[in-house]
Amino acid sequence: MRYPWEGAAIAMDGAAFAAEIKRDLAAQVATMPLPPTLATVLVGTDPASQKYVAGKHADCKEVGIKSRRIEMDAASSEKEILDVVNTLNENPEITGFIVQLPLPGHINAARILEAIDPAKDADGLHPLNLGRLAQSMRGDLTTLLPCTPVGIIRLGRKYGVNFHGAHVTVVGQGTTVGRPLGLLLTHESVGATVTCCHEYTTDLGKHVRDADIIVSATGVPGLITSDIVKPGAVVFDVGVARETLPSGKSRIRGDIADGVDKIAGLLTPNPGGVGPMTRVQLLANIMQSATEERFA
Numbered sequence: 635m636r637y638p639w640e641g642a643a644i645a646m647d648g649a650a651f652a653a654e655i656k657r658d659l660a661a662q663v664a665t666m667p668l669p670p671t672l673a674t675v676l677v678g679t680d681p682a683s684q685k686y687v688a689g690k691h692a693d694c695k696e697v698g699i700k701s702r703r704i705e706m707d708a709a710s711s712e713k714e715i716l717d718v719v720n721t722l723n724e725n726p727e728i729t730g731f732i733v734q735l736p737l738p739g740h741i742n743a744a745r746i747l748e749a750i751d752p753a754k755d756a757d758g759l760h761p762l763n764l765g766r767l768a769q770s771m772r773g774d775l776t777t778l779l780p781c782t783p784v785g786i787i788r789l790g791r792k793y794g795v796n797f798h799g800a801h802v803t804v805v806g807q808g809t810t811v812g813r814p815l816g817l818l819l820t821h822e823s824v825g826a827t828v829t830c831c832h833e834y835t836t837d838l839g840k841h842v843r844d845a846d847i848i849v850s851a852t853g854v855p856g857l858i859t860s861d862i863v864k865p866g867a868v869v870f871d872v873g874v875a876r877e878t879l880p881s882g883k884s885r886i887r888g889d890i891a892d893g894v895d896k897i898a899g900l901l902t903p904n905p906g907g908v909g910p911m912t913r914v915q916l917l918a919n920i921m922q923s924a925t926e927e928r929f930a
Contacts, residue, residue, distance in 0.1 A: 785911030
């Protein structure tokens with residue numbers, strides 16, 4: 635598999651495509667008697683989480699989806715958070731909701747996620763929804779799916795990437811990206827052959843170098859270097875880390891090192907690539923919960 639390559643990668647603009655999807659969603663919301671409602675639960679004052687949640691509410695407003703924000707003290711007990719989750723589960727006005735991660739260290743995040751009604755699981759991370767994905771090898775994917783994996787595939791297809799029969803190397807095995815992405819890529823509707831790498835993988839370079847498509851989601855800045863990328867490969871940079879500059883300011887750094895843009899055929903910028911697709915897929919999941927239509 636090769637993509638147009640003349641010494642510089644084509645940037646896959648996730649922000650522009652997400653804006654296009656938002657326009658379609660807004661048009662659909664405008665036809666609904668009652669717009670759906672997203673609720674967010676934020677525990678604590680983590681600046682990155684606050685910014686991310688604020689962005690989700692701004693996205694909702696942009697397309698006409700209602701939203702409710704619930705903020706809780708970082709010292710809140712697990713029971714207090716579970717009580718809020720149960721209230722949202724039982725509230726018919728709430729179409730779907732998320733509990734923003736990470737949670738404070740004294741909270742069992744898995745227990746909180748398991749308490750969410752799978753039909754209101756806007757992030758697509760409930761064990762039942764992930765289990766349905768794991769069992770689905772063929773046919774329609776009707777369950778709520780994790781936002782980032784779906785966003786990656788939609789963005790790739792927008793730029794003409796044919797995943798069917800391609801060799802995809804996924805670096806990272808997190809529950810929000812790596813693990814569910816491997817499952818989604820091997821569904822017959824996508825049809826890829828997948829290698830999953832992680833911290834115990836030996837000779838990471840070999841597995842990456844063999845790939846037609848690379849997805850890296852580790853949060854290790856510069857992990858994927860140009861010498862292990864096949865010329866013309868498709869590269870998705872999903873990792874997010876913050877680097878402090880000599881000036882004291884910080885910037886986002888992805889997993890993809892400088893120089894890969896001279897080797898790859900297609901490459902997602904970071905920021906501006908996969909991130910906007912993750913956010914817009916959350917809106918699509920809310921619409922799916924409201925209409926039982928599929929957007930993957």
